[in-house]
Amino acid sequence: MSENIGKIVGVNGNLITVEFEKPVIQNEVAFALSGDLRLKAEVIRLRGRYAELQVFEDTTGLKEGDRVEFTGDLLAVELGPGLLTQVFDGLQNPLPQLAEQCGFFLQRGKYLEALPRDREWLFTPKVRHGARVTAGEALGAVPEGIFEHRIMVPFGLRGAWTVEEIAAKGPRKVTDVVARLKNEEGETREARLMQTWPVKVPIRAYAERLAPTQPLTTKIRIVDTLFPVARGGTYCIPGPFGAGKTVLQQLTSRYADVDIVIIAACGERAGEVVETLREFPELTDPRTGKSLMERTLIICNTSSMPVAAREASVYTAVTIAEYYRQMGLHALLLADSTSRWAQALREMSGRLEEIPGEEAFPAYLESVIAAFYERGGVVKLKDGSTGSVTIGGTVSPAGGNFEEPVTQSTLKVVGAFHGLSRERSDQRRYPAIHPLESWSKYDGIVKREQVEFARRILRQGNEISQMMKVVGEEGTSIEDFVVYLKAEYLDAVYLQQDAFHEVDAATPAERQQYVFERIHKILKTPLAFENKDAARRFFQRLTQTTRDWNRVAQGTDEFQALEQRIEKMIEEAADYA
Amino acid sequence: MHKVYTHVERIAGNVVTVRATDVSYRELAQIETRYGTSLAQVIRLEGGRVDLQVFAGGRGISTDAKVRFLRHTMQVPFSESLLGRVFTGSGAPRDRGPSIHENLIPIGGPSVNPARRIIPRRMVRTGIPMIDVFNTLVESQKLPVFSVAGEPYNPLLARIALQAEVDIIILGGMGLKHDDYLFFRDLLEEQGALSRSVLFIHTAADPTVECLLAPDISLAVAEQFALQGKRVLVLLTDMTNFADALKEIAITMEQIPSNRGYPGDLYSQLAARYEKAVDFDTAGSITILAVTTMPGDDVTHPVPDNTGYITEGQFYLRNGRIEPFGSLSRLKQLVNSRTREDHRGIMNTMVQLYAAFKETLEKQSMGFRMSAWDSKLLKYGERFEREMMDLSVNIPLEKALDLGWRILADCFDPEETGLPTKLTQKFWPKRADAGAAA
Ligand SMILES: Nc1ncnc2c1ncn2[C@@H]1O[C@H](COP(=O)(O)OP(=O)(O)O)[C@@H](O)[C@H]1O
């Protein structure tokens, strides 16, 4: 292919204007050349002879007249064995390898291959010569850590293909050809261990899309019991700064009951990624007994890294999630924070001088967000197995006010809303998910009528507490006062959970069912007290004992002893009159 | 020889436009004005026109001013001889010392590869219970003091800086009042800390553009010291002035503002500075303590709001005290599991009870009858404010934890606190001790 070269005629931040002669494709990748530097960029607008490109790097030093090389390819990622456990930047550069070559600091214009080229994988064929296959069907498999990594017919192939050649069992590198395919028109294609795929195009090489029905347990009680997430569902966590979005996502990345976790650290603190990066290899995943890192992949484009690559980072992440879904696995994508990606869109839209919408966000913000969350979902694959991509995104609303474009656009498309409240985080009621304002459309793990009852107590408790602010404790009946104390009790011993306690941090589904059953019974039991002070004292003691109970492992003697103590306390205060 | 251009096409605010070729983005230029020579930086290239941001401002520039491009970006000298010196926001000497030209390094350099960062593990002791107990400061943390104008934020910054065990202190002043600059300089001098400090001071009287440079210069120098293995503390006061300078320039450039006039990239701009805080895996560290004044005491104002999303917590200074609500150290959990086993318990419980005290105060102000529980809370809250929150209290962490237990024991029964039974069994003071201490 002949080279397509253009020339820079303007530089404004990371937006460059390029004059070109040969045809240019919208969203194709190009490189701005300056001395020895090759800076990756993407075409984002075309007008007459001029293309406008967002450069994924700092543009310092670029000049008018510098050359730009158009590649003809859309922004794509490498898919194949060796992705898991890696830490990539938004453009899929492996950061540890980059550090080996460049030292402490990131170096612009340095791009490395995402998948190791020299590593060998033990390939086992799954089809025979002559087999008929379509895009996404398995040709073979290699073991990748704890998973069987399917090697699939390239997703971009249309129609039916016949396997002309298939490699025998043996070690293969990612670039090795493992199959040759031919279609009815006589065209031939090669399949390797790896393939590439443009990040902004969803992978759809499956049989059908299904509705998300299975709960995805996070081991966070307020989530699983009150506001559940489903495998293949979508949810969002908006909240002001410091309310606990990142801690929630970190907990979920550790404890969620899924096969693969992809963490997209998008435009927030580098330090938070480092915690994951350094701790996960040391932690064992109770599901597999192996290191947590084996099921994890991190896309790290933190706040001081190039802004334009923030957008790419969430697409890189979701594309890799879809890739593993094609193998019949359940992937969870955690994006923190989607607002930073939206802000990157806003910065670029401003430089393009587009007509701004609300808070200067571009008018297409809503459709971009909707299309992104649409990439989550459960699918039935062509071999009948199912896989899923669940997407959980945090939102960082300006001023903590949910009436802003990113939160509102997100709420329209997700299946669950975990709204964090400043009031609760100030009171150290963690996780600060607001129990009355949050919602979920998915089914959870405990009995629906028990949950409904608990919600009713929370609502009543809140109303009574509001009333008490007007009429005082003395103007409140003891019956109402006890309902209020019950609501506070439920909050203190079940909704609140200590993220930093080894036992309390994660409550498995069975324990949630077991404990909630008992709490539900306590809430239902009529209790009688001489006066309000006695009632308060009783609940203080009950709360302390129940919290002690939360801190001991299920199945221990202590667990039983505390449970009996709680029962006895209730027995003594119960009013069976 | 560098080519000299003498035809200025446009002057708007601090930005001048010339026609020139072979100019690189972000390159520096020298521009001669009636009042002397100023540096300027290329901020846009477009069809042969070059926009330059003039550090000394646009005032006094004539349409035939001489513009000479320098072929490099903004640099700052780096050597040991910076120590004990005071410079302007753009690095010119502000004291009577000589200017330094050796070992020039670029400012605003690339960010640290996250793979080369380590998890911070060292607590910075301040002797202030509201920090040490409730929101522990950690080496390599980036943390601003949020406050309204008039609060003693600069003295607080100086106090922490002098107590902290660091090798180097770098002060970046933005729009600093001259008196405040003298306060810092004299205090550092008195305490014998000036010889390990470098000051980059932009005062309210200096050109706006230099306000933008002060943090970058400070952090570039800090980074070099940290790479040499030094533990560096950078003080930045006041970052709201920095943000306002950004706003002023964005408006001159006719950028579409996103929120109350601030540019859409305010978050990224602030993050680029704060993210310089780091603990290197095989070298030193940078800790950043900043001041963010809140216009109208409004945390939702774009500057504190964006800052809060970037920094690792904030100290909320109000009425001369660090408020427990609104204050946060996001890194505290990295260190407070290894201080003393009761640290976390005391930290959580005392704040929860203080929140309950605040509610009781509200009830009291509405004239409701106080229950027995309310009376306990009132007693507790008063002591908490006097013995823990007051900034004049200066005691080590362990003493502060002991004090916490004593206050709790004087006001409550163990099970009223919600503390784990295991902790109260071990730490709850006996009646006699409590009485003796009171
Ligand atoms: N579930 C939790 N349990 C205990 N502390 C929490 C919890 N969630 C948040 N925190 C505290 O609040 C701080 C800020 O939480 P973070 O998740 O970083 O907030 P956000 O991402 O919303 O800005 C944490 O560093 C921690 O100290």
Ligand SMILES: [Mg+2]
């Ligand atoms: Mg966060």
